[in-house]
Amino acid sequence: MRMYPIGDWTYLLVIIGLGIGMAAQYGVKRAYREFSQVATQQGMPASAVVMDLLRQNGNSSVSLARIGGELTDNYNPQNNTLSLSDAVFHSNSVAALAIAAHEAGHAMQHMEGYVPLQVRSFSVPAVQIGSQAAIPIFIAGLIFSFRPLVFVGIGLFALSVFFALITLPVEFDASRRGLRMLSDGGCLSESELSGAKKVLRSAALTYVASALASLLNLVRLILIAQGGSRRRRR
């Protein structure tokens, strides 16, 4: 009996991707827990610090909001709103300030028209549609042995890989800006600043991990497509 091509050894690539992602998530949670126990000497809560940092850097148009959940902090360029999670909002910990400053970094990117952020925002709708349609189209192509559909599926999936890759410079740059603002603003001591770096570095690794995982998934689809054509030629 010939096996259906999905479910063969290439599934290992998905598992490797999942493993890397889980390790990165574990890393960021551990760094977050460690440095959310370390209060800064200066003592101001992240919500106040982040607005100060933005003002100092000539950006006073950002709205501040609170959001539920853990590590859900984000900046939305559409409505120029910086949302801090409940645990970060009132906290004066090194981790909270690092996360808030990172989001302020995104707000600065938006204000200055940082190109990778614009490309990323611009590609969101296409990526959302593409990533949902990719696998069903790919599988339909395999079932009906219709190569063009297989390629369309791979092409659509490649959009989400592109998105994961363009996210990397956006995230790295936001952390760089955030740390620079914290350091220039004199909010943190040397040792506090190195703690903040650790938190943001481990957060950046989660984006590297998801880019890697989506790249591995793309490789898998290509391998399956090649396997399908080899089987047919035999």
Ligand SMILES: [Zn+2]
């Ligand atoms: Zn970010």
